[in-house]
Amino acid sequence: xxxxxxxxxxxxxxxxxxxxxxxxxxxxxxxxxxxxxxxxxxxxxxxxxxxxxxxxxxxxxxxxxxxxxxxxxxxxxxxxxxxxxxxxxxxxxxxxxxxxxxxxxxxxxxxxxxxxxxxxxxxxxxxxxxxxxxxxxxxxxxxxxxxxxxxxxxxxxxxxxxxxxxxxxxxxxxxxxxxxxxxxxxxxxxxxxxxxxxxxxxxxxxxxxxxxxxxxxxxxxxxxxxxxxxxxxxxxxxxxxxxxxxxxxxxxxxxxxxxxxxxxxxxxxxxxxxxxxxxxxxxxxxxxxxxxxxxxxxxxxxxxxxxxxxxxxxxxxxxxxxxxxxxxxxxxxxxxxxxxxxxxxxxxxxxxxxxxxxxxxxxxxxxxxxxxxxxxxxx
Numbered sequence: 001x002x003x004x005x006x007x008x009x010x011x012x013x014x015x016x017x018x019x020x021x022x023x024x025x026x027x028x029x030x031x032x033x034x035x036x037x038x039x040x041x042x043x044x045x046x047x048x049x050x051x052x053x054x055x056x057x058x059x060x061x062x063x064x065x066x067x068x069x070x071x072x073x074x075x076x077x078x079x080x081x082x083x084x085x086x087x088x089x090x091x092x093x094x095x096x097x098x099x100x101x102x103x104x105x106x107x108x109x110x111x112x113x114x115x116x117x118x119x120x121x122x123x124x125x126x127x128x129x130x131x132x133x134x135x136x137x138x139x140x141x142x143x144x145x146x147x148x149x150x151x152x153x154x155x156x157x158x159x160x161x162x163x164x165x166x167x168x169x170x171x172x173x174x175x176x177x178x179x180x181x182x183x184x185x186x187x188x189x190x191x192x193x194x195x196x197x198x199x200x201x202x203x204x205x206x207x208x209x210x211x212x213x214x215x216x217x218x219x220x221x222x223x224x225x226x227x228x229x230x231x232x233x234x235x236x237x238x239x240x241x242x243x244x245x246x247x248x249x250x251x252x253x254x255x256x257x258x259x260x261x262x263x264x265x266x267x268x269x270x271x272x273x274x275x276x277x278x279x280x281x282x283x284x285x286x287x288x289x290x291x292x293x294x295x296x297x298x299x300x301x302x303x304x305x306x307x308x309x310x311x312x313x314x315x316x317x318x319x320x321x322x323x324x325x326x327x328x329x330x331x332x333x334x335x336x337x338x339x340x341x342x343x344x345x346x347x348x349x350x351x352x353x354x355x356x357x358x359x360x361x362x363x364x365x366x367x368x369x370x371x372x373x374x375x376x377x378x379x
Contacts, residue, residue, distance in 0.1 A: 002064065002065070003063075003064065003065050003066075004062065004063070004064050004069075004101060004102065004105060005062070005063050005105075006060050006061070006062045006063075006070075006105040006106055006108070006109045007060065007061055007063060008058055008059070008060055008109075009044070009058070009059035009060065009061055014059070014061060015040065015041055015044060015059075017061040017063070017068040017071075018040065018044075018059050018061050018068070018071050018093075019037050019040055019041075019282070020068045021061055021062065021068035021069060021070050021071040021095055021096070022034070022035070022071065022093075022095040023281075023282075024067070024068060024069055024097060025069070025070065025095045025096050025097050026095060026151070026153070027281075029151075029153060031141070031142070031143075031144065031145050031151060032145055032151045033145045033151070033274040033277050033278055034277070034280075034281050034282040035282055036277070036282055036284060037282040037283060037284075038284060038285075039244065043128070044057070044059055049240060050234060050236035050237050050240065051128055051129070051234075051237050052128075054078065054234075055075060055076060055077050055078055055128075056074075056075065056076040056113075056117055057073065057074075057075050057076075057128060058073065058074050058075075058110075058113050059071065059072070059073045059093065060072050060073070060074070060106060060109045060110060060113075062096065062102045062105055062106050064102070069096065069097045069099070069102055070094075070095060070096030070097060070099075070102040070103070070105075070106050071093060071094070071095050071096070071106070072091055072092070072093060072094050072096075072106040072107065072109070072110050073091065073092050073093040073110070073127070073128065074089060074090070074091055074109075074110035074111075074113040074114055074122075075089060075090040075091070075092065075126070075128050075129075076089045076090075076114065076117050076119060077089075077090060077128075077129055077231065079231040079232065079234075080129070080229065080231050083231055084229065086120075086121070087118070087119055087120030087121055088119065088120070088121040088122070088123045088229075088375075089113075089114035089117065089119035089121070089122055089123070090122070090123055090124045090125075090126045090128070090129070091107070091110045091114075091122055091123075091124035091125055091126075092124050092125040092126045092127040092128055092133075093125070093127050094106070094124075094125050094136070094152075094156065094160075096156075096159075098153070098155045098159075100159055100162065103159040103160065103162075103163065104163060107122075107160075107163050110122065111376075111378055114378060115378050119378060120377065120378055121375055121376065121377055121378060122165075122375070122376050122378055123168060123229075123373065123374070123375045123376075124373065124374060125150065125373075125374075126373075127150075129231060130227075130228075130229050130230060130231065131231070131233055131237075132148075133148055133149060133150050134150075134171060134348065134371065134373065135150055135170075135171045135348065135371025135372055135373050136150060136152050136156060136157060136160065136371060136372050136373075136374065137149075137150050137151055137152040137156075137369060137370070137371055138154075138157050138170075138370050138371070138372045139369060139370035140173070140368050140369030140370060141153070141154055143173075143175075143368045143369050144272070144274070144275075144303060145274055146173075146272050146274060146303060146305050146345050146347065147248075147270065147271075147272050147273040147274045147305055148270075148305065148307065149173070149305070149347060149348070149369075149371070150371055157372065160374055161374075163376070164376050165374035165375065165376045166374065166375060166376070167372055167373070167374065167375075168373045168374060168375035169228055169350065169351065169352075169372075169373040170350075170351035170370050170371070170372055170373070171347070171348035171349065171350060171351065171370070171371040171372075171373065172347070172348060172349050172350075172351050172357065172367060172369070172370055172371075173345055173346065173347035173348055173349075173367070173368050173369040173370070173371070174345070174346045174347070174349070174357075174360045174361070174363075174365040174366060174367055174368065175303075175343050175344065175345050175346075175365055175366055175368045176333070176343065176344045176346065176360070176363040176364065176365035177342065177343055178333060178336045178337050178341055178342060178343065178344060179337070179342070180364065181333050181363050181364065183326070183329060183330050183333055183362075183363055184330040184331075184333055184334050186330075187326045187327055187329075187330035188330070190323075190326070191323065191327065196323060197259060197319060197320045197323050198259070199257050199258070199259055199264070199320070199323050199324050199327055200257070200258045200259075201255050201256070201257055201258075201327060201328065201331060202255060202256045202257075202258060203251070203252040203253075203254070203255050204216070204251040204252065204254045204255070204256075205251050205252060206251055209242070209246060209251055210242075212256070213238070213242045214235075214238075215256055215263055215266075216254065216256065216266055216268070216308075217233060217235070217238045218263070219256065219263055219265070219266040219310060219312055220233065220266065220308060220310060221233060222312050222313055223265075223266070223310030223311055223312055223313065224310060225313065226313070227350065228350060245270070247293065248270070248271065248273045248276075248292065248293075248296055249270050249271070250269075250270075250271065250297075250335075250339075252335070253268065253269040253270065253304075253332065253335050254266075254267075254268040254269070255267055255268075255328055255331060255332075257324035257325070257327060257328050259315075259320045259324065263312065264311065264312055264315045264320060264321060264324045265309075265310060265311045265312065265315070265321060265324040265325050265328060266308060266309075266310055266328075267306065267308060267309045267310075267325070267328035267329060267331075267332055268306065268307060268308040268309075269304050269305070269306045269332045269335060269336065269344065270304060270305055270306075270307065271296045271300070271301045271304055272301045272302070272303040272304055272305055272345075273292070273296060273301075275295065275301045275302060275303065276291070276292045276295035276296045276301065277292060280292065300339055300340055300341070301341065302341065302342050302343065303341065303342065303343045303344070303345060304336055304341050304343075304344050304345070305344070305345045305346075305347060306329075306332060306344055306345065306346045306347075307347065307348075309325060309328065309329065309346070311324070311325060325359075329363070332344065333363075344365075345368070346360045346365060347369070348371060351370075
C-alpha cells in the first residue's frame, strides 16, 4: 500500500528528513553537489537566522511509507510584501523523486500555507529570497553545479509546469574562459587614454572585512534596488552571510571602485566551493571542513563565480560607471589568471537585461545555464 504524506517540519527530526529528501532525489546525479547540512540546520533555526525569525517560513517533507522522498519550503517575505504589495508568496528548496504525486502533494501544502496568509500568487523557487539561490535549472544540465546556484534534473520543470506554473522570468549564467579573454589589455589601454576618469580600486582583506563588508552591502542594496522583485538585505542577514562566506572566500577578490572618494561600483568573485564539497556528502565534521579549506585555498578551484557586479544608482549610465565596471571585471579576470582558474561563471543576470548580457558576451563569454522563476495564481 502506497502511504504518501506531506508533513510540516516542526523539529530536529523533521530537519533531518528535509536533508535526507534532497539526498534521496539527487544523490545518483553526478553533477549535483550536496549542500552543507549544517547550513540547512542553521537556516531554519529562527534563533540563529534573522530571515527565518522575522518572516513566515515553513518547510514541508513528503514521506512515502515513512521515508523522505521530497521537500519544499513556503515563505511569506514581509519586506517583499511591503515593497511590492503584489500578494506573492514564495516556494523554494524543491527536491523530489521523479513522481508527479510527490510534487503535487508538496506544492499543494505549500500553496495552502501561502493562501492561509492572504497570498494570491506563488512564485519561485527562491532559497529563501531573490538574494539567495534563485530559479530552477531548465537549461545546461550537463554544466557544472556551481556554488550558490540551483541544480535540478530536467523532470523537475515538467512536474512543476504540469501543476499550472508558468515562466515569470529567466535568469542566465555565462562562462568566460580566462585564457581567452583580452579584456584586461583592452581596459588598460582605454584607462590610460586622455580624458579617462581616475578610478581607484579597493580590495577587501581579512583585516578590513567587517568594516568594508558594510560598504559592499550598501552598494549591493542600492545597485539592485530597481531589479525585478529586489528587496534589501538587512544588516543582520548580511552579517550572517558574511560569516558563512568568509572561510571559503578570497577577500581580495571583492573590490569597490571609487571616484573622488565616493563608492561607485562593486564586484565580487568567489571560488567555486562546490568543487571542494564534492565527495563530502554535505558533512563538514570531523574532517570535511579541513578538506574544504585545503581544496579552496591551497589546491585552488578550476572555476570561480562572479555573483555581484553592480553600480550605485547615482552613477548609472555615466562614463565614470563604465570605467569603474570595466576596471573591476578586468581585475577579476587577472585575479583568476594568476590563481590558475580556467573559467569564471557570471551568474545570474536577468534575461531581459540586454545591457548586462551584451557586456558579458564581450569578455567573451558563452551562455551555459538558464534558471527559471515560475509563478501561479492561487485560487
